[in-house]
Amino acid sequence: MGMTSAKGIALTVSLFGLLAFLLGVIAENKKPPYGTPIKGKDVVICKFPSDPTIAMGSLSIVALVLAAFIGHVAIFYPYKGKSVPRGALFQSTSLSVFFVIAELVSALAFAMLLWATITEGHHRTSNVHHDMDTLCPTAKTGLFGGAAFLALDAALFWLVCQMLALNARADYLDEDEDEDDKGEYGQVYAADADGTKASGIYVMPSGSILVTISLIAVKFTDKCRLLLALLHYASFEQMESVASFYTQSWLADSE
Numbered sequence: 001m002g003m004t005s006a007k008g009i010a011l012t013v014s015l016f017g018l019l020a021f022l023l024g025v026i027a028e029n030k031k032p033p034y035g036t037p038i039k040g041k042d043v044v045i046c047k048f049p050s051d052p053t054i055a056m057g058s059l060s061i062v063a064l065v066l067a068a069f070i071g072h073v074a075i076f077y078p079y080k081g082k083s084v085p086r087g088a089l090f091q092s093t094s095l096s097v098f099f100v101i102a103e104l105v106s107a108l109a110f111a112m113l114l115w116a117t118i119t120e121g122h123h124r125t126s127n128v129h130h131d132m133d134t135l136c137p138t139a140k141t142g143l144f145g146g147a148a149f150l151a152l153d154a155a156l157f158w159l160v161c162q163m164l165a166l167n168a169r170a171d172y173l174d175e176d177e178d179e180d181d182k183g184e185y186g187q188v189y190a191a192d193a194d195g196t197k198a199s200g201i202y203v204m205p206s207g208s209i210l211v212t213i214s215l216i217a218v219k220f221t222d223k224c225r226l227l228l229a230l231l232h233y234a235s236f237e238q239m240e241s242v243a244s245f246y247t248q249s250w251l252a253d254s255e
Contacts (some may be wrong), residue, residue: 017155024148097216
């Protein structure tokens with residue numbers, strides 16, 4: 001379910017990012033370089049061809065905003081129903097850096113698209129000029145195209161942020177689980193009902209091997225070296241068995 005949610009969010013960000021890019025490119029290609037000046041009495045009326053430039057630019061802005069919004073959701077979404085504090089997520093330097101980059105690129109793409117769309121709309125509505133030499137300009141060439149590529153870049157950066165956020169979540173949740181495991185130390189039985197010493201029994205959970213090694217290191221340096229060697233060469237079951245044996249020996253010597 002968590003992976004399905006992650007893939008779905010990533011596909012949605014990609015879809016809206018690609019849509020913003022395509023709409024921006026169409027707006028750039030359909031935009032005429034100039035209007036047609038029609039000279040009247042002391043005025044020039046600019047006539048522009050009917051084209052979808054303003055509509056494409058507006059839709060591109062909407063797609064970009066949706067891509068950036070879902071990009072934020074991709075970072076903070078509680079995958080598998082597990083929420084992670086924002087402070088824990090942004091302990092990752094890589095995520096912090098790419099998050100700032102994604103924000104800046106998204107803002108720049110939004111500003112360029114908005115500027116080009118508003119400028120184009122202004123030229124279309126304010127088409128009466130008293131300057132007889134006007135050339136009936138349109139929005140500056142390249143604004144829509146450049147903004148389109150920035151919108152695509154922004155979507156890619158949000159995808160990178162999502163991957164880094166998933167890694168940061170995994171690290172945080174693993175550490176949280178490790179802390180829970182370290183809190184379980186099992187039980188020790190040192191004496192029977194008659195007061196005679198019984199053999200030390202230590203029920204050791206699988207997550208407490210490192211704690212056991214630390215205890216052994218205090219009393220038996222040579223045994224600690226053996227366990228450290230096992231950490232490199234033995235299997236997990238062998239490490240647990242040997243660590244449990246030496247823990248029982250330490251407890252018996254302590255008695």
